[in-house]
Amino acid sequence: MTRFGEVRYFTQLAVEAEDGNEWTFIDVAVIALYSLPDEDLLQLSLHTVASCTYEKDDIHVINVKSITGVIAMVPHCPCLPSGVQEDRYFMVEKPGLDVATFGILDDPTEVEDVEDVL
Numbered sequence: 001m002t003r004f005g006e007v008r009y010f011t012q013l014a015v016e017a018e019d020g021n022e023w024t025f026i027d028v029a030v031i032a033l034y035s036l037p038d039e040d041l042l043q044l045s046l047h048t049v050a051s052c053t054y055e056k057d058d059i060h061v062i063n064v065k066s067i068t069g070v071i072a073m074v075p076h077c078p079c080l081p082s083g084v085q086e087d088r089y090f091m092v093e094k095p096g097l098d099v100a101t102f103g104i105l106d107d108p109t110e111v112e113d114v115e116d117v118l
Contacts, residue, residue, distance in 0.1 A: 004052060004073065004091060005031035010064065027064040032056050034073060034089060040081040050091040051078060069093070 012025040034052035041051050052073070073089035080086075 002068065003036075004034040004050070004071065005060070005062075006034070006054075006073070007031050007067075008059075013061075028061050029064050029067065031060050031062060033058040033060060037091075038080055038088070041078065044081060051076070051080075051088045052091070053086070053088055 007029045009030040011028060011030065013028050014023050014025055016022075017024050033055050035055055037050040037052050041049055054073075071094075072092045074092055075087065076090055077085060077087050
């Protein structure tokens with residue numbers, strides 16, 4: 001199951017190797033989880049609005065390799081289908097990635113006429 005979380009810290013843990021003679025390090029992240037998305041709002045929005053609450057005390061230690069993406073959790077205060085209005089956060093994938101390289105040439109010498117690119 002995929003969950004949304006806020007990384008608080010990255011660190012390494014020393015763990016004993018299987019043979020019991022050596023120690024090795026594993027990379028971990030200390031995260032605070034968000035709640036599961038509101039199911040009614042998710043259904044009404046055709047799975048486009050994943051609205052969660054922030055569970056700041058729901059702390060977990062996970063393997064860094066289990067992180068599958070980077071997202072933004074944007075604050076909003078919707079009136080849910082149940083009639084409740086509360087502070088929540090909705091998920092946005094790849095925030096700002098669409099303009100990350102807008103107008104920037106990696107190597108301007110590769111393009112003969114810069115006006116053709118713009």
